[in-house]
Amino acid sequence: MDVPQRKQSATTASRVFDAMRHDLVNGRFTAGEKVAINGLKEQYQVGLSPLREALNRLAAYGLLVQENQRGFRVPRLDRRELDDVAGMRRELEGMALERAILNGDAEWESELLAAAHRLKRADLSPTKVDEWEQLHTRFHSTLVAPCGSVWLLRFIDQLHDQFDRYRRMAPGVPAVRKILDAQHGELVELALGRDVKAARALLEDHIERSYEVALGSCK
C-alpha cells in the first residue's frame, strides 16, 4: 500500500502558495519589505511563472500587497490594521460560534474534544512551535466549523492568518499564554454545554487577550 501522495497532483504554484502563506503567517518575511522575486525563485526552487501565480493569489488573499509595475510587498505591521482584524475576528468568530453551537452534532463534539486534547498535550518548546501553531489553528477552526456558512468560515480563516502574522511577530507573554490555554478547555465545556451566550463571551474575551499579546508586534 502506498500513501496517497500528500496533495494529489498539487501544482507547483499551489505548493509555493501554501509554503509562502505559511512563511508569511509565521513571520519568515520582514514586514514592509519588497519581495525579491528572483530571490524567491531560488528559495523555493521554482520557476518564474508558478511563483508569480502564487504571488498573485497571495495578494488577492491579503497576505501580500501588489503595486502595479513595482512588484509585491509584505504588508507592514500597522496598529490600526491589527485593531481592525481583531475586531472583525471577535464579530465573525462570535457569530460563527453561536451558530456552531446550535448546529453542531455529536460528531462535532467528539472532534472538538479531540482537537482540544491534542492542543493541550502539544508542547510549546521552540523546536515544535510550528506543530503547536497548527494544532491551535485546527482547534479554533473546529470550534466554529459547523456554523453552516462557507463564506463565514472563509473570512474567519483569512482573518486568522492576518492575526497570527501579528501574534507570531510579537514576543510571548507566558502569564497570558497560560490563561489563553485554560480558556481553550473552558470553551469546549461551554460549547458542549450548549451555553451560547457564555461561550461567545468567552471566545470574545479570548480574542481580546490574544490581541493584547499581538499588540507587542506593533511597537
Added chain:
Amino acid sequence: MDVPQRKQSATTASRVFDAMRHDLVNGRFTAGEKVAINGLKEQYQVGLSPLREALNRLAAYGLLVQENQRGFRVPRLDRRELDDVAGMRRELEGMALERAILNGDAEWESELLAAAHRLKRADLSPTKVDEWEQLHTRFHSTLVAPCGSVWLLRFIDQLHDQFDRYRRMAPGVPAVRKILDAQHGELVELALGRDVKAARALLEDHIERSYEVALGSCK
C-alpha cells in the same frame, strides 16, 4: 488640465482581472463551464502569462474555482450558495451600516445623497444596464463606507460581487424592482436621521427582497 489616465499604467494582468471580474459578475460566462484559456487569450487579446495571473487572482477572490491540473471553472449557481451569500450580506452590511451611521460625517451625508440621486435618475433601459449597475453598486458601497473597518468593506464587496452574479442571471421582477428603488431613498432618509435600528432593519429587508429576485437564477 488633463485627465489622469484612467488607470495609471495598469498592468495587463490587472486589466484582464478587472474586465473578467466585470464579465463574470454580469453573467457573460455560463455558470459551471470550464474556462477555455486559449479562447480567453483571443477574447481579451492578451498573452498567456498575464491571463493566468488574472485567473489566479479571480480564483482567490472567489469568482472562479481552480482545480489543480485541470484549469479553472465558472462556479455553478447553487441555491445553498446563494442562501449563504445573502445571509452573510444581511449580517455584514447590517453591521457595517450601524457603524457607518455612528461614524459618518457631513461629507458622507453629501456623498450619500449624491449617490442616491444619481441612481434614481439613471435609467434602466437595456442598453444602459451596466451604467445603472455601477451606480447601484456605488450607492450601496457609499452607504456603508464610513463603517471604520477596511476588512469589513472588503468582505462586503466580495459578497456583493457574488450576489450580483446571481441577481444578474435572474429574470427581472418589475414590481419588486420598484419597491427596491424606493427603499434606496428611504435608506438615505433613515441614515441621515441617524436611526440606526430602523436603517438596519430596512437594509436587511432590502437584501431579503433582492435575494428573492436573485433566487430566479437557480431554478
Added chain:
DNA sequence: CTAAATATAATAATCGATTTTACGACAACA
C-alpha cells in the same frame, strides 16, 4: 459485448528569453 489497457489528442502548467517599466545617479540649467 463489457471492461481494462493503451495510444492519441487536447489542454494545463512551466520554463527560458525578451520587452517594458521604474529607480537612482549624474549632469544641465535656472
Added chain:
DNA sequence: TGTTGTCGTAAAATCGATTATTATATTTAG
C-alpha cells in the same frame, strides 16, 4: 542651491515554446 532632464541599471511584466498531465478514442483481453 534646487530643480529638471537624461541615461544606465535593475527589476517587473510579458511572450513564445516546451513539458507534463488529463481527457478521449481505440484497441484488446476476458
